[in-house]
Amino acid sequence: MAPPSTRRPGFSRRAQYGLFLGYVTAVAGILFAVLLLGVAIVDPTGFRALKGAALDATAPVQAGGRGIVRFVGGIGSSVSNYFLAASQNAELKRRLDASRRRLVQARVLELENQRLKALLKLGQDEPGAIAVTRIVGSSFDSPRRTAVLSAGGSSGVRPGQPVRSPEGLIGRVIETGRWASRVLLVSDGASNVPVRLARDGTPAIATGRGDGTIELKTLEVGKNPFRRGDVLVTSGVGGLYPPNVPVAVVVAVQGDATVAKPLADPSRVDYAMVFPVFQPAAEAPLSPQTQRALEEAGQ
Amino acid sequence: MSRIAGSGRDVALLSLRRSWVPVASTIAAALLDLLPIVATSPLVPDFAYLVLVAWRLLRPEMWAAQVALPLGLVNDLIAGHPIGQSMALWTLTFLALDLIDSRAGWRDYWMDWMFASIAIAFYTAGTWAIARLMGSQVEMAVLGPQLALSIICYPIVARLVIALDRWRLAR
Numbered sequence: 163m164a165p166p167s168t169r170r171p172g173f174s175r176r177a178q179y180g181l182f183l184g185y186v187t188a189v190a191g192i193l194f195a196v197l198l199l200g201v202a203i204v205d206p207t208g209f210r211a212l213k214g215a216a217l218d219a220t221a222p223v224q225a226g227g228r229g230i231v232r233f234v235g236g237i238g239s240s241v242s243n244y245f246l247a248a249s250q251n252a253e254l255k256r257r258l259d260a261s262r263r264r265l266v267q268a269r270v271l272e273l274e275n276q277r278l279k280a281l282l283k284l285g286q287d288e289p290g291a292i293a294v295t296r297i298v299g300s301s302f303d304s305p306r307r308t309a310v311l312s313a314g315g316s317s318g319v320r321p322g323q324p325v326r327s328p329e330g331l332i333g334r335v336i337e338t339g340r341w342a343s344r345v346l347l348v349s350d351g352a353s354n355v356p357v358r359l360a361r362d363g364t365p366a367i368a369t370g371r372g373d374g375t376i377e378l379k380t381l382e383v384g385k386n387p388f389r390r391g392d393v394l395v396t397s398g399v400g401g402l403y404p405p406n407v408p409v410a411v412v413v414a415v416q417g418d419a420t421v422a423k424p425l426a427d428p429s430r431v432d433y434a435m436v437f438p439v440f441q442p443a444a445e446a447p448l449s450p451q452t453q454r455a456l457e458e459a460g461q
Numbered sequence: 462m463s464r465i466a467g468s469g470r471d472v473a474l475l476s477l478r479r480s481w482v483p484v485a486s487t488i489a490a491a492l493l494d495l496l497p498i499v500a501t502s503p504l505v506p507d508f509a510y511l512v513l514v515a516w517r518l519l520r521p522e523m524w525a526a527q528v529a530l531p532l533g534l535v536n537d538l539i540a541g542h543p544i545g546q547s548m549a550l551w552t553l554t555f556l557a558l559d560l561i562d563s564r565a566g567w568r569d570y571w572m573d574w575m576f577a578s579i580a581i582a583f584y585t586a587g588t589w590a591i592a593r594l595m596g597s598q599v600e601m602a603v604l605g606p607q608l609a610l611s612i613i614c615y616p617i618v619a620r621l622v623i624a625l626d627r628w629r630l631a632r
Contacts, residue, residue, distance in 0.1 A: 185556070188526035192552050195530070198545030203594050209544050216538035220495050301541060302500035303507040305592040305604055308541060309499060337541070344541055349501060351597030372592075372599030374501030429499035 206336070207321060214315070214339035221298065221312060221342030291435040293317040297332075297345075297428050305372055307350035309428050311436070314339045319436050322402065327434055330408035330425030331355065331396060335436065345434075348409060348424050349374050356399035357409050359392055368394060368409055368422065376410050378420040388412045388420045401441030475632065482629040483516045483523060486622070487532055494540040503604055506611035507584070508618065509536045513551060514558075514580050515615070515622040518573045521562050526555040542588075543595060550587045554580050573619070578612045585611070 172178075201208050295313035313319050315338045325332045325345050333353060337344040346353050349370040357368045357378070364387045367379045378394070380387060392412040398405030410422035448456070491509035498505070513532065517524060533548035540547075561576060568576070585608045589601055 184525040184527060188530070188552050188556055191527055191530040192549050192556075195533070195545040195548035195552070199543055199549065199591060199594075202543035202545060206543075206595065212544070213538070213541070217541070220492075220539055297499055299495060299497050300499040301494075302498050302505045303494060303503060303607070304540065304542060305503055305589050305599055306542075306595075306597055307501070310541075347501075351592065351599035352595060369598070372503070372597065372603045427501065429501065 210337070213337050217310065217337060217339035217342040217344060218314065221310060221314075221339065291437055292323065293319055293436045294433050295436065297431065297434050298342075300347075300428065305351075307347040307353075307370060307372060307374075308336070309333070309345045309347055311335075311343045311345055311434055312341070313436065314341045314343045316340045317436075319343045322439055324403045324407075324437050324440070325434050326407050326437065327426045327431035329427075329431060330410070331403065332424075332426050332428060332431070332434055334402065343436075347428060349376060355403060355409060356397045357394040358397040359387065360395050360408075361392060362387075365397055365399070366394065371421070374423070375413070376422045376424060378410075378412070378422055386415060386418055386420060388415050390415060393425075394422060398440060401443065402439060404437060404440040479629055482625055483520070484532070486625055487512050487516065488535055491536040491539045503607045504610060506581075506607060506614050507540075508614075509540075510547075510551070510581070510584055511577075511611065511615055511618040512622060514554065514577050515619040516626075517555060517558055518568070518577060519619070519622055519626060521558070524555070526552055526559060529555045543591065546588065546591050550584050553587075554584065557583075574612075574615060577615045577619075581611045581615065582608060 198209075293311075293313040295311050295317070297309045298312045299310040301308045309332070311319070311325070319335055319338050321335050321338060323335045325334060331348055333345045333347040333350070335343050336346045347370065348355055348368065349372065351370050351372045353368075353370045355368040356365070358365050365381055366388075367381075368376045369379060371377050378388060390412055394409045394412070396403040396405055396407045396409055408425045410424050412420055412422045414421040487509055490512040493508050509532075513529070529551035530548050533546075533551040534544070536542070536547040536551075537544045558576065558580070565572070585604050586601070589599075589604055592599065
């Protein structure tokens, strides 16, 4: 069939105007949506109330199905465990021996640490968790890597707070509702975590790659200090994440590029703990003096 | 319910079903985002978009372009996308398909799949670009598996939509 020569829906004026008005509405709607996106880009915490309400309304559905996550996530590993039992056993025995030796060393170091800290009268006040909760969902169809926690503002969770599991760092809270909150995972492209190499303390920035892995960027140029199997812990720089939380283990080193895998797999962890911001001053607005000094320096 | 509407109530119910099944099925597909799946890389297709495109290609006259705006807002809120992302991308898709429909006189199964694939590629690239503007510097290759899976899933979704359409219009 040949296409009609005109795009008029017929001779009815009403139908013609209706069609035209429809397109005007659609284009105006697109412009409005782009405006909303602009607001979201400039101020990611905008529409907090609306997004929080949506989180609250949808979180109970997810919380009910948490068992499925464990089931689906566990299928692959339990099948392979069955077939690799003998070799895994030998490997684990070897590792156990090695870690026993390390444990003795660590005990000695711990004692020495305590003694030195007592000498310096250094108080290390480690804050307790604000909330211990579960991960009930994630953004599995979007390029962003976020997860949903089943605890929100009513438990004291606020945007910016770090989230970890016993295995390692999970991410930080970006949106909260009353009973649910959204977490930006460390594997998201917008997540930058200041880390250091557990072995020798080399500082680096861990940036997510969006596919469940992390890219490590060192602050020094030239030699790549990372080796496969290196463990990275948070350095506490920036004041958001507490120091010495395990973050990732290096899985591949190719020239300057280093790829690491987060130690806490959000699909496996049992509990996620929300902690207060390590140094609250890091989140506070700048003092008027600093603001003025910065403006003068900028001019 | 018998095949022939026996009362005014039946007629009202049937017409309600006729007009609300497409909207309800799109929102139901958006609600799939709430499944308690925790994935570390994007792999699962955005079923709401697939259902939307399938309805649009099956029944071009049913929805005006601006219908995509509220549906997009619902999807943004449910999936936790930045508000405006699905609103803009879905409405742009509808306008583009209107343009295609005014040029191409007819479509067959393979052309439907091709247009749907182009639309899915546009949508995936759009979400990637918006994520980049929001500060998430990920490579586009990360979205490759999701794009391929979405294109492969489209005929299945289209089948479901056709079945729903037959039930919707049954009398």
